[in-house]
Amino acid sequence: xxxxxxxxxxxxxxxxxxxxxxxxxxxxxxxxxxxxxxxxxxxxxxxxxxxxxxxxxxxxxxxxxxxxxxxxxxxxxxxxxxxxxxxxxxxxxxxxxxxxxxxxxxxxxxxxxxxxxxxxxxxxxxxxxxxxxxxxxxxxxxxxxxxxxxxxxxxxxxxxxxxxxxxxxxxxxxxxxxxxxxxxxxxxxxxxxxxxxxxxxxxxxxxxxxxxxxxxxxxxxxxxxxxxxxxxxxxxxxxxxxxxxxxxxxxxxxxxxxxxxxxxxxxxxxxxxxxxxxxxxxxxxxxxxxxxxxxxxxxxxxxxxxxxxxxxxxxxxxxxxxx
Ligand code: AVJ
Numbered sequence: 125x126x127x128x129x130x131x132x133x134x135x136x137x138x139x140x141x142x143x144x145x146x147x148x149x150x151x152x153x154x155x156x157x158x159x160x161x162x163x164x165x166x167x168x169x170x171x172x173x174x175x176x177x178x179x180x181x182x183x184x185x186x187x188x189x190x191x192x193x194x195x196x197x198x199x200x201x202x203x204x205x206x207x208x209x210x211x212x213x214x215x216x217x218x219x220x221x222x223x224x225x226x227x228x229x230x231x232x233x234x235x236x237x238x239x240x241x242x243x244x245x246x247x248x249x250x251x252x253x254x255x256x257x258x259x260x261x262x263x264x265x266x267x268x269x270x271x272x273x274x275x276x277x278x279x280x281x282x283x284x285x286x287x288x289x290x291x292x293x294x295x296x297x298x299x300x301x302x303x304x305x306x307x308x309x310x311x312x313x314x315x316x317x318x319x320x321x322x323x324x325x326x327x328x329x330x331x332x333x334x335x336x337x338x339x340x341x342x343x344x345x346x347x348x349x350x351x352x353x354x355x356x357x358x359x360x361x362x363x364x365x366x367x368x369x370x371x372x373x374x375x376x377x378x379x380x381x382x383x384x385x386x387x388x389x390x391x392x393x394x395x396x397x398x399x400x401x402x403x404x405x406x407x408x409x410x411x412x413x414x415x416x417x418x419x420x421x422x423x424x425x426x427x428x429x430x431x432x433x434x435x436x437x438x439x440x441x442x443x444x445x446x447x
Pocket of ligand 1 (some may be wrong): 170288289291332339342408
């Protein structure tokens with residue numbers, strides 16, 4: 125989720141994406157824009173807040189089911205290649221990796237990220253805590269990383285995509301993302317994907333509207349980022365953080381809402397944006413799932429759901445899908 129190529133490349137893609145999204149009829153911003161240095165810091169804080177249950181749930185799932193997870197993914201071959209998309213800080217993955225190494229499983233770990241910085245931090249962490257781990261980071265985009273791996277391998281591939289990151293896609297985009305992975309898999313390959321499940325709507329909404337206001341800061345930081353990087357003049361006082369959850373669709377959406385009619389200049393990209401009073405910028409989707417939705421998604425992609433691993437309260441699921 126982190127972008128960290130050259131400075132120039134960043135501001136170029138930020139400029140392009142922002143200009144495109146803010147000049148549409150419905151204004152929006154891409155969710156990858158959250159993760160600058162301050163956004164990364166705030167997201168760490170989000171993961172530690174009492175309302176944000178997702179991270180702890182997945183942590184518990186891995187603790188509780190690491191043995192069964194290993195049994196499933198090593199059931200029908202001599203070894204496997206574990207590919208992780210968007211590896212992050214590795215805190216949760218480390219539980220699995222430690223266990224796999226301890227059990228003498230034959231595998232290698234290939235974290236994939238477009239940020240070289242994220243990968244080198246992760247490699248350092250893993251080499252320190254699991255010296256026997258065979259780790260080979262891949263500094264590429266997800267799908268080209270799969271192509272590279274397909275050029276030369278005999279063992280099955282297990283693609284790990286955790287954290288509920290799939291929820292950041294609109295449902296059709298999530299489907300096409302899974303389809304694209306599945307198309308590059310061979311029979312016997314697997315995906316382990318983390319899904320945040322439908323639950324008490326109040327609880328979901330609180331996870332995106334915490335009492336301390338950290339999520340508010342996380343969302344507002346988008347505007348700060350535009351002020352800094354695109355020389356914009358958003359007045360943060362005039363925008364309001366508003367999250368919603370719709371139990372009919374299972375979709376959480378976060379908005380920044382303009383509290384009055386106003387004009388914002390983004391000088392670096394020569395753009396003026398007009399806001400009507402109470403007009404919104406759609407900044408994030410966090411989709412919640414149920415088993416039917418996951419089943420359909422897998423089926424559509426030509427995959428079979430092998431196993432749902434849940435935390436005790438069934439808030440979150442790590443799902444093993446097999447080609
Ligand atoms: C990292 C995409 C799983 O949607 O729950 C947390 C990001 N946004 N609070 C999520 C996020 C606001 C998070 N994911």
